[in-house]
Amino acid sequence: MEIKECASLQEVRSEIDKVDEEIMKLIAKRKEYVKQAAKFKHSIEEVKADDRVDYVIDRARHMALTLGVSPNMAAEIYKIMIDDMVESELAEYQNAKNF
Numbered sequence: 001m002e003i004k005e006c007a008s009l010q011e012v013r014s015e016i017d018k019v020d021e022e023i024m025k026l027i028a029k030r031k032e033y034v035k036q037a038a039k040f041k042h043s044i045e046e047v048k049a050d051d052r053v054d055y056v057i058d059r060a061r062h063m064a065l066t067l068g069v070s071p072n073m074a075a076e077i078y079k080i081m082i083d084d085m086v087e088s089e090l091a092e093y094q095n096a097k098n099f
Helices: 009-040 044-048 050-067 071-097
Strands: none
Touching (some): 044 071, 050 071
16 A cells, blocks of 8 residues: 655645545445345345345454554444445345336
8 A cells, every 4th residue: 555655734634535535436336336236136134134244344354454444443334334335225126126
């Protein structure tokens, strides 16, 4: 991971803003893939996929540890993100089944 050496607080803030923009783009991209997943599932239980949720959160914790990020923070972020995205996926699933 390459980190730019900044010469001022304003430059640091500008770089943080760029990172935040990339994070949002990646979250939006992830959400679109989650919505696509709904068409391959055959039940609400498959949409909720508790085993997959546990796997993703455990994987996030592990990645966080290897990158020097708090695994607890990573797990909480992923829990919030997954909860929201499961709701979107449920809506996609139910809309698809109503057609």
